[in-house]
Amino acid sequence: MSTHASSHGTPPAARKIPPGAIRAYIASLTGTSLEYYDFAIYSVASALVFPKIFFPSGDEFVGLLLSFSTFAIGYLARPIGGIIFGRLGDRIGRKHVLVVTLLLIGIATVLIGVLPTYGTVGAVAPLILVLLRLAQGIGVGGEWGGAVLLSSEFGDPSRRGLWSSAAQIGPPAGNLLANGALAVLAATLSNDAFLSWGWRVAFLASALLVVFGLVIRLKLEETPVFKNIEAHGERPKAPIAEVIRTQPRGLAAAILSRLSPDILYSLFTVFVAVYATKELGMTTGTVLTAILIGSAFQLVLIPAAGALTDRFNRRLVYGIAAAATAVWIPVFFLTVQSRSVVVLTIGVVVGLALHAFMYGPQAAFITEQFPARLRYAGSSLAYTLAGVVGGAIAPLVFTALYQATASWVLIAVYLAVASVVTIVGLAIGRDPKTEEELALVKADEAG
Structure with a gap:
């Protein structure tokens, strides 16, 4: 891997911002933030609320596993969304698909907020919860690829790390909103009130957020890259099949690169909530x-990391963060045994910072593995398939490993293996090739 970005003549700071880029960046950021807010409140609720009200069991561990199983279903459904919306994104355009995914996730989340509990309607409650979680997962599976392309295809291709980071800010921003809402509710309500109705407020509030995101997206134009592909009659007829047939190396690189950041994020946003409260006795x-x-x-570190990889080799920066992850996990678990609030907070901040330095450039790296005409399908397929073997099963694996051994050691080994796999994916991937995008943008401006 070279240690510098390829040069395009004009210094990055001196380049003009392309028309529509700022609006597209905001649309990508706000849309994914709102959708991941919906996804994040489910993640937290699956650890703290749902085992008690939707999966009652005499064994608390069994209830937790059942709840995490519905969490995993959201990830397992993502490839369905990636296939459906990835194909449509390369066939009919980015904008229309992103409106549909926003509505799909928003409606499912609001319905979870009014869903009766197991105590009211019995087994029907968890069944409907699974179906709504399925809808959430399908929506997120189609959302990510389009949101990345929305900002990156309006932006300067030689600064793709920065422009494509808009969609990457969505998960921590959504997580910030979700955890903030749940933290306020948990702090102001009694435990009984929070379990009875308080958690529902966070789900129902997403209705207002989705309306806001919808208004922004409906005002957008189609990206210049897609418009040029459409004008030249280069839209693929079967983009998913073509990706599998012609881009196997790029697909493998993109999938493998996702594993370490995906599993790391699940550790610090889902499992830590269980471990610190159940095992360490923290509130x-x-x-x-x-x-x-x-x-x-992360709101600051993710775009900073994306921009950094526009200046230095993207795979190198990403790989260093993956290697550092393998080192940090045992340090975190060793130090957090002190049960110190400060130590826990520092540990989580460092863990999510390492995630940021992988996740920030991740969107740019993944999209760079595919040609522009197959980029929605290829990126969506890679992103969602990786989620199945990464974030989908990670909370279940964490819980099972800890339950079987009463130790965090195997969890650290699990993260170390994931880091190695990610580094392998980066090694077989390709560096940025922006000439084709620059040509498409110039042709659109000339036309």
Whole structure:
């Protein structure tokens, strides 16, 4: 890997911002933030609320596993969304698909907020919860690829790390909003009130957020890259099949690169909430606050990391963060045994910072593995398939490993293996090739 970005003549700071880029960046950022708010409140609720009200069991561990299983279903459904919306994104355009995914996730989340509990309607409650979680996952599976392309295809291709980071800010921003809402509710309500109706407020509030995001997206134009592809009659007829047939190396590189950041994020935003409260005896409010602070730092670190990889080799920066992850996990678990709130908070902040330095450039790296005409399908397929073997099963694996051994050691080994796999993916991937995008943008401006 070279240690510098390829040069395009004009210094990055001197380049003009392309028309529509700022609006597209904001649309990508706000849309994914709102959708991941919906996804994040489910993640936290699956650890703290749902085992008690939707999966009652005499064994608390069994209830937790059942709840995490519905969490995993959201990830397992993502490839369905990636296939459906990835194909449509390369066939009919980015904008229309992103409106549909926003509505799909928003409606599902609001319905979860009014869903009766197991005590009211019995087994029907968890069944409907699974179906709504499925809808959430399908929506997120189609959302990510389009949101990345929305900002990156309006932006300067030689600064793709920065422009594509808009969609990457969505998860921590959504997580910040979700954990903030849940932390306030948990702090102001009694435990009984929070379990009875308080958690529903966070789900129902997403209705207002989705309306706001919808208004922004409906005002957008189609990206210049897609318009040029459409004008030249280069839209693929079967983009998913073509990606699998012609881009196997790029697909493998993109999938493998996702594993370490995906699993790491699940550790510090889902499992830590269980571990710190159940095993260390810390309060729910304390843990949520630590995650809140870590997510706040990510809002700055993610675009900074993306921009950094526009100056230095993207794969190198990404790979260093993956290697550092393998080192940090045992340090975190060793130090957090002190049960110190400060130590826990620092540990979570550092963990999410390492995630930021992988996740920030991740969107640019993944999209660079595919040609522009197959980029929505290829990126969506890679992103969602990686989620199945990464974030989908990670909370279940964490819980099972700890339950079987009463130790965090195997969890650290799990993260170390994921880091190695990610580094392998980076090694077989390709560096940026922006000439084709620059040509498409110039042709659009000339036309």
